[in-house]
Amino acid sequence: MQAQACCCADPLIRDLFGVNICDHHDFPSALASLLGAKLTDRALAEPVMTRLVAACLKANPAIAVAAAQDILATRERDPACHDLTTPFLFFKGWQALQAHRIAHQLWLEGRRPLAYQLQARVNELFGIDIHPAARLGQGLTIDHGTGIVIGETAIVEDNVSLFQNVTLGGTGHEEGARHPIVREGALVGAGAIVLGRVSIGRGAKVGAASVVLGNIPDYATAVGNPARVVRLEPPNLVGPPAPFPNFGAQI
Template sequence: MFSRIKEDINSVFDRDPAARTSLEVLLNYPGLHAVWFHRVSHRLWRADWKLLARVCSTFSRWLTGIEIHPGATIGRRFFIDHGMGVVIGGTAEIGNDVTLYQGVTLGGTSWKAGKRHPTLEDNVVIGAGAQVLGPITIGKGGKVGSNSVVVKDLPANATAVGIPGRIIPDKKHTDESQQREEVAKKYGFDAYAVSTDNPDPVAKAIGRLLDHMHLMDDRVSLLCKEVNTLGGDICPKNLPELRVGEFIDDEKAAAERRENKVASFDPEI
């Protein structure tokens, strides 16, 4: 028993940089307390002491703010960070080295008997406020983003975000986002935050503008080529680079001019 407690405490140091000493972890981490209470209630549940098991889990919920049904199966080095508001259903199965944050629900989607709750395989991480619902499986190493709602299986090492949860592509850059980065670089814009997966509406608008600029560049280049083929002489030079820094410098200079005007203004004139 003490070796398992020591293992649990060590797992906190691996996943929480705020942890300082073993005594601090032992006394101040409700996620650990909830797991330890669950081990007792789960043994009572399996021994068919169902009522006593539920009483134990209810006391744990009152003490820690974390509700774990005594029927849930939990592996080794399970860590609930912060913990308040976590709910784990009775048929949930959790593997080794799994991490949950506050507000997570491992819930069911029906009232039918049998397997109703999720299965989390080893090394899964579920972000704060996420809802993982139904008899689904989150594959080994899977991640669920904060406040996401996942109702379908998630493959191993995949990441799901959003409502409903959708899988983020494994590639760092899709063809479209790579194209946008190249166009942004050409015009001197910072391509940060114009990813196709970015939910920011301003970033999406900038991304569409870059798409439009790329299309217009292609059309103008093709037009120049055809005109030059017919004997014309247009577009002899490349477009000048447009850099955001130039606008920033101009704005600073304008602000200085306004300040100088205000400083030189004599109200007695």
């Protein structure tokens, strides 16, 4: 990624590539610098925020692994993404995911007011609201990103794709584990609303603007309000193994 970025031919944007990518000796350093600059506000100056992010990456190296896998997933699944530097520098869905990973690390360390501060800052910057306690895997894509809401007890496994205005929320009538589980490889279309402790199965697809109030089986396609299964496809058992190892439990 660094070599690709440092070949930028446009002199007006070359410095952007330099300060965010080319001037750093490794990916975690570049990620800490990027998030530090993005998340800073009047309460937390950029150097302080950058050191905070760097400390979280050092405490949990799996965060940087997940961030790199998210970049690879974005390039693979998003036809508008043709290289590795574009999501890193310009895609707010990818940036919001990485900011959440830092907030989640702070949450696990018991630094909850600081975790909430990062959640609020991401919401202000990107219009994406992910509770710091939510558990997200890797190899994720958030396409466009605007309006994404993910609740406190939600679980999103590896290789999931979420589109804009997706809500993984509660019904308002439960306590404890009250938000959805989105299983590995699932896709949730734009504007879909998934409520309660329901499961979106492995490889399942939820159509745009659908409202899901019950479990969706593995490899099913569900659409409508309320959502109903319109197609059930068996998994493809032929071919290479899943492209990303499972680090979700570590993040």
